[in-house]
Amino acid sequence: MWKRILIANRGEIALRIIRCCREMGIETVVVYSKEDEDTLPVLMAGKSICIGKAKASETYLNQDILIDCAKKTFCQAIHPGYGFLSENAKFAKKCEENGIVFIGPDYRIIEKMGNKQAARELMIAHGVPVVPGGEGLADTFEKALEDAGRIGFPVLIKASAGGGGKGMRKVYREEELEQAYLSARQEAKAAFGNDDVYVEKLILNPRHIEFQILADKYGNVIHLGERDCSIQKRNQKLVEESPSVALDENLRKEMGEMAIKAAKAAGYDSAGTIEFILDERRDFYFIEMNTRIQVEHPVTEMLTGIDLIREQIRSAHGRKLSLTQEQVSFDGHVIECRINAETSGLVKMLHFPSGYGVRTDSYLYNGCTISPYYDSMIAKVIVKGSNRLEAIRRMRRSLEELIIEGIQTNEGIMHLLMFHKNFVKGDYNTHFWEEHSETLLQWNREGNADDQ
Ligand code: ADP
Numbered sequence: 001m002w003k004r005i006l007i008a009n010r011g012e013i014a015l016r017i018i019r020c021c022r023e024m025g026i027e028t029v030v031v032y033s034k035e036d037e038d039t040l041p042v043l044m045a046g047k048s049i050c051i052g053k054a055k056a057s058e059t060y061l062n063q064d065i066l067i068d069c070a071k072k073t074f075c076q077a078i079h080p081g082y083g084f085l086s087e088n089a090k091f092a093k094k095c096e097e098n099g100i101v102f103i104g105p106d107y108r109i110i111e112k113m114g115n116k117q118a119a120r121e122l123m124i125a126h127g128v129p130v131v132p133g134g135e136g137l138a139d140t141f142e143k144a145l146e147d148a149g150r151i152g153f154p155v156l157i158k159a160s161a162g163g164g165g166k167g168m169r170k171v172y173r174e175e176e177l178e179q180a181y182l183s184a185r186q187e188a189k190a191a192f193g194n195d196d197v198y199v200e201k202l203i204l205n206p207r208h209i210e211f212q213i214l215a216d217k218y219g220n221v222i223h224l225g226e227r228d229c230s231i232q233k234r235n236q237k238l239v240e241e242s243p244s245v246a247l248d249e250n251l252r253k254e255m256g257e258m259a260i261k262a263a264k265a266a267g268y269d270s271a272g273t274i275e276f277i278l279d280e281r282r283d284f285y286f287i288e289m290n291t292r293i294q295v296e297h298p299v300t301e302m303l304t305g306i307d308l309i310r311e312q313i314r315s316a317h318g319r320k321l322s323l324t325q326e327q328v329s330f331d332g333h334v335i336e337c338r339i340n341a342e343t344s345g346l347v348k349m350l351h352f353p354s355g356y357g358v359r360t361d362s363y364l365y366n367g368c369t370i371s372p373y374y375d376s377m378i379a380k381v382i383v384k385g386s387n388r389l390e391a392i393r394r395m396r397r398s399l400e401e402l403i404i405e406g407i408q409t410n411e412g413i414m415h416l417l418m419f420h421k422n423f424v425k426g427d428y429n430t431h432f433w434e435e436h437s438e439t440l441l442q443w444n445r446e447g448n449a450d451d452q
Contacts, residue, residue, distance in 0.1 A: 001317060002026055002077050005103070006070040007045065009081030010060060010374060012363045013293075014041035017079050020309040029073045031066060033059040035371045040363045047073060054373045060084045063091050067098050077101035077316060083375065086292040087114055087163075103316040105270040105291050113266055113289040117160040117198050123286045126265035128258055131156075131277070131285040133200030144181045147199040148174070154204070157181055159188035160196035165235025167191060170202055205429045206277040207246050208232065209284065211259035212300045212308070215268045216315045222325045223256045223263075223274075224300045224308075231417070233433045238410075239417065240296040241335040242303050245388065245426030246278055255284055262286055271297075271312040277430075295338070298361055298382045302334040332384050333391040337399065337414045339379040341407055344372040348406035353398035357384040357391075360402075370407055378409070388426070392418055416440045 004027040007014050014030055018041055021028045030045040035054040042048045049069050052059040059065075061084055070078055078095055080086040080103065092107035104110065113119045117137055120130050134147025137160065148155045148171065157180055159167025167188030169180035181197070189195035212224040228244035229237045247255065259274040266289060273290040297308045311322065339362075347368050352360040362379035364370075370378060381398050385391030399415040417440060422428050 001314075002101075004029060004046070004073065004075050005077045005079055005313075006031065006066070006073065006075035006100075007041070007079050007081065008060065008066050009079070009084055009086075010036050010039065010041060010363075012361050012377070012380065013081040013083075013295075015044065015363045016361055017081060017309055018044050020307065020313070024310060024313065026313070029069065029075055031059070031069050033373075035373055038368065040365060040368075049073070054371070056084065056374065063088075063094055066091075067094060067100065070095075070100050071098065075100065077103050077313075079103040079313070080292070082292050082295055087290070089114060101316055103270075103313055105268055105272065109266055109268060110291045113291050115160050115196075116158060116162060116288055117196065119266075119289060120198075120286070122265055123262055126261060128262045128265065128286050129284065131200040131203060131287065134198055136198070137196050138181070138199050139196070141178055141181050144197075144199050145174075145177060148177055151199065151201050154202040155199050156202040157184040157197050157199055159184060159192065159194075160198060161188060161192035161194040163192075167195075167197065168235070172202075203277050203279045203285070205280055205431060206230075207244065207429050208237075208275065209244055209246065209255065209278050210273045210275040210290075210294075211256060212297070213259060213263045213268060213272045213274060214306075214308070214311050214315070214321060215263055215270060215272070216321045217269045217318055218320055219264075220321045220324075221260050221263045221268060222321060222323070222328060223259045224304050224306060224328055225330050226252065226255065227296055227299050229296065230428055230430050231423070231432050232430055233437070237296065238338055238414070238433070239335065239423075240299050241333070241388075241391070242299050243330065243333065246282075251282060251284075258284070258286070262289065270315050271308050295377065295380070296336055298359060298380060299334045299336045302359065302382055302384045303330050303332065304328055305331070332386050333388045334382060334384045335391045335395050336380055336382040337395060337417075338377050338410075339381065339402070339404070339414065340376045340410045341370045341378045342376070342410060343408040344370045346370075346406045347404060349403060350405070351401065351403040352379070353381060353401035355398075355401075357394050358382070358398050359384075364404070378404075389424075392424060412444050413437075413440050416443045419443075 027046045085091040089111035092102040095102040138144035157169040169184045185195040207230040215221040231239040383394040
């Protein structure tokens with residue numbers, strides 16, 4: 001195994017990787033911005049290098065500095081975490097050219113799957129179901145109109161280079177198409193420097209179901225079950241759980257096999273995620289592949305007992321997968337809540353939940369400061385129960401134990417969400433937040449979660 005790796009990230013994921021490396025006997029180097037000077041990853045890594053003031057473009061996204069730091073400190077590999085450069089094919093290529101292993105898939109795969117339209121075509125060619133859509137890109141408005149006409153409204157305009165819901169527009173009527181088409185292109189251009197868009201059917205009331213994949217460089221691919229990530233606020237996931245109440249054994253098996261097929265079609269060789277949407281008739285469609293470790297990976301770790309970061313590092317190093325599909329087992333029910341900061345500043349008092357079946361992944365400590373510069377996600381509370389209701393009850397009591405004073409967070413709302421009858425029944429889809437957030441906010445104002 002490698003002696004030392006560089007972590008090109010910050011916050012909870014940098015800490016998660018440091019912890020894993022320590023257990024594997026790998027030394028760590030983290031790079032950081034001055035803004036992050038007093039954060040836990042910087043204090044806990046074997047070595048920490050300050051690479052700039054605050055701006056992500058000058059620090060965590062600065063490819064040349066990162067490679068330079070890795071070389072100077074004799075790191076043999078770079079772990080990119082999620083976000084930042086984790087799905088940047090150019091950076092992965094640059095690592096390779098400099099004799100440093102990028103801990104993720106081959107850069108050609110990142111490139112291929114980073115283009116949603118190309119990924120879609122690849123899936124079609126391999127018999128993986130995709131959302132009904134236009135043929136190729138909608139490079140003119142006339143083509144978008146023709147595609148939409150063929151598919152039938154409502155449709156979704158999507159940016160090929162898209163991510164985080166950017167460059168995406170729902171269109172319910174033909175009259176709205178032109179405006180939506182132009183603004184989607186504009187937004188995509190600004191966010192990704194690429195304004196390619198395409199049209200697909202807007203699936204009504206879908207659930208977002210994704211499968212965790214593990215693969216090695218020898219063609220072995222397994223899946224570690226699904227995560228239901230339908231509770232999203234403006235395309236940002238808030239709650240993830242596994243197993244999904246929307247799947248039965250047959251559908252789980254079918255989707256799992258399709259996820260493996262999709263990963264094989266991509267020639268995949270690392271930890272990754274195949275995202276599907278599931279419609280009301282329980283038909284499912286591939287929407288995209290994420291070629292990195294995801295925020296919600298602990299859900300799968302708690303359910304299967306498999307350390308995904310460890311497997312990802314081993315695979316990048318050229319080790320074979322340490323288990324077969326038959327050896328993967330799923331135990332109980334896991335729920336994760338993301339805790340987001342709504343303001344920045346000093347954390348005056350902090351207490352994390354613990355006890356049986358509870359895990360908190362975070363980089364906060366008493367007296368730390370939350371920076372306004374980066375991702376607002378500051379903690380993930382993950383609980384496991386022997387069944388779903390037990391997990392929900394454990395999450396309620398965990399969020400009751402969680403104390404973050406000095407800044408505002410969504411903690412109260414997440415706690416109330418665990419009491420909402422639709423959530424408790426498992427009766428939800430990606431519109432849950434739009435439909436029910438007002439109720440949750442009202443309960444929050446009234447300070448009452450009883451008997452819901
Ligand atoms: P991004 O990469 O920008 O996050 P995705 O393709 O993953 O974009 O889609 C983000 C979210 O949008 C999904 O989680 C899903 O809820 C919704 N979505 C995507 N495609 C469709 C579709 N065809 N119909 C309905 N909802 C969709």
